[in-house]
Amino acid sequence: MKVAKFGGSSVADASMIQKVAQIILDDKDRKFIIVSAPGKRNDSDIKVTDLLVELGEKHAANESVDTIKAKIVERFQTMIHNLSLSSAIVDDISESIDQVLMNPSIKDHRLDSLKAMGEDSLAKILSAYLQSLGEEATYINPRDAGIIVSDEPGNAQVLDESYEKIYRLREHKGIMIIPGFFGFTKDQKLMTFPRGGSDITGAIIAAGVKADLYENFTDVDSVYCVNPNIVENPKEISELTYKEMRELSYAGFSVFQDEALIPAFKAKIPVCIKNTHNPDKEGTMIVSERTEPSSGTVVGIASDRGFLSLYVSKYLMNREIGFGKNLLQILVDEGISFEHAPSGIDDMSVIIREENFPKAKEEKVMKRIQEELEVDMVTVERDLAMIMLVGEGMNSTYGVASQSTQAFANAGVNIEMINQGSSEVSVMFGIKEERLEESVQSLYQVFFEK
Incomplete structure (x- = not known):
């Protein structure tokens, strides 16, 4: 049983979602799917999360939000149209944005609720697309998944009691699509995780359901031993230990934020970094203990x-x-x-x-x-x-x-x-x-x- 997480570049537009759906269907063990918000479609594009943050800032400053909201809705509308899905999903996204903006009871964590809408909307779209292909797929809100977090806006931490609730997800049939990046406090406040939040959600779900493998799909074939922007064609790393990955992430490796995989590490679940554009490539395995000798002292x-x-x-x-x-x-x-x-x-x-x-x-x-x-x-x-x-x-x-x-x-x-x-x-x-x-x-x- 596998948990697979797809990053922002993997779900940037309709063509990428079709590619993601095929990856999911190619392996029946991929039962739990975690998604980020849509990332950049090209170098000059803007991430959906950044648009949502801008929306929140304009609203807080009592400025007009019509233009920025239209950009967000149009992004999802294009995606839904190209996937031949119901326009009702667009209406639901637009209404959800209005509800968050107008709800006075969430003033202290309104930005968290807005930021989470990118992942939440994408999860609904991917679920609907898989259903249109005849698959048994279900969108599951983090609240229903059992992700209980601390009351720290923008910096939430998962609570240990979550894992027992998450384990019950194993009883569900079909494919479960869960939005990354956020959870809910005990009194039902939506809180987002810090940077790398969708990776954190994937690691939490993997630990909770006791997965055999946590696959993290991104836009590179594997982890490189050095920044490829500094060294041309650097060597790929086939295997890393948890300690090595955490040290590298802390020191500037852009693959993961240094705390993102801790739930999976604690549960000793192996993590595999794979490329959405090249899913058959083995990628980089991150394990608790090395299974093969390292080719050198420095990895x-x-x-x-x-x-x-x-x-x-x-x-x-x-x-x-x-x-x-x-x-x-x-x-x-x-x-x-x-x-x-x-x-x-x-x-x-x-x-x-x-x-x-x-x-x-x-x-x-x-x-x-x-x-x-x-x-x-x-x-x-x-x-x-x-x-x-x-x-x-x-x-x-x-x-x-x-x-x-x-x-x-x-x-x-x-x-x-x-x-x-x-x-x-x-x-x-x-x-x-x-x-x-x-x-x-x-x-x-x-x-x-x-």
């Missing part, structure tokens, strides 16, 4: 821009009990989250995403650190990039650090920071943003071409 190189380093120096810092706690407490007070905090005997660096530490806060934070912690020096270095090497084999292999630093030397790049995770599955390097591409290319050459 992937992830990279991301937009970091800064908050550097603090104080003589005999190591003797001062609570210094690190006090430093981080200042960041907590100012609402700043951090990524890494490598330290030495007299100094400490805190790596922060630049978006979380706007320049407007910089002067205040540095002044508090100087006055409250009585440090010798505090500086901020912006425009940094992070590169992470990931592989479970690194903790039992000699020379990884040596090869890494040699790769940076080959590219003539200075390393600003090195930090190894306690799990020894990853090692991270901080460099200047403008040297990111040649650094990644040099690392790829050392670990994957030699």
Whole structure:
């Protein structure tokens, strides 16, 4: 029994929905289907979710929403027309938008209700299309599926009691189409998951029904060991462990948001990343334990821009009990989250995403650190990039650090920071943003071409 999730690019228009339907029908084990909202049909197009967000913002600002609503309805109308489905579905979508906009009782989470309409509408359309082909297909609302979540608009978390309810879905006959991205609180408020929400729904359903496999269909054949926009024709990864995938996602891999697959991981359900355009290709398997030996110690190189380093120096810092706690407490007070905090005997660096530490806060934070912690020096270095090497084999292999630093030397790049995770599955390097591409290319050459 399989759970299959189809991303936004896989359901962007009628032709893609026909392709998705064929993939579903080609394997009778694909019983539970999770869908995203329609994505871009071309590079200049707009995702339906983005249109719905714009609709909500205009409504909140008391601006006219007629034009943007017409765009949303027209998108679904074209899809329904090309699939030869009843126009009543379009009327239902239009009325649902009006109900959400006019309902005063959902003011605090109205945007969540609007954002969820992309997935919800698409699930109804796919269900209706499968029925038109003579298949026993049923649209199931997340409320009826048993997805119970915390009361956190835009950042909902699934509650453990959901899984027992979701397991009962196994009793249903036929194919079940479930919209991704949202669930309902105990008092029936609609809440959306954070970024990667449809992937989260797929993982929750897979864990709940105890699926044999969770297939995640996207627009690539597999996971590549490095960003293909940086390295031309990089090697594909046939198998990853959960730990490796989570580290890579956290460090900038765009396949999954780093928390998206946790429900499936906890239930030890294998995940397969497949291409909607090439469904017969094996794809990349993500498993709890590797079933075949890795071809190398490093399985992937992830990279991301937009970091800064908050550097603090104080003589005999190591003797001062609570210094690190006090430093981080200042960041907590100012609402700043951090990524890494490598330290030495007299100094400490805190790596922060630049978006979380706007320049407007910089002067205040540095002044508090100087006055409250009585440090010798505090500086901020912006425009940094992070590169992470990931592989479970690194903790039992000699020379990884040596090869890494040699790769940076080959590219003539200075390393600003090195930090190894306690799990020894990853090692991270901080460099200047403008040297990111040649650094990644040099690392790829050392670990994957030699």
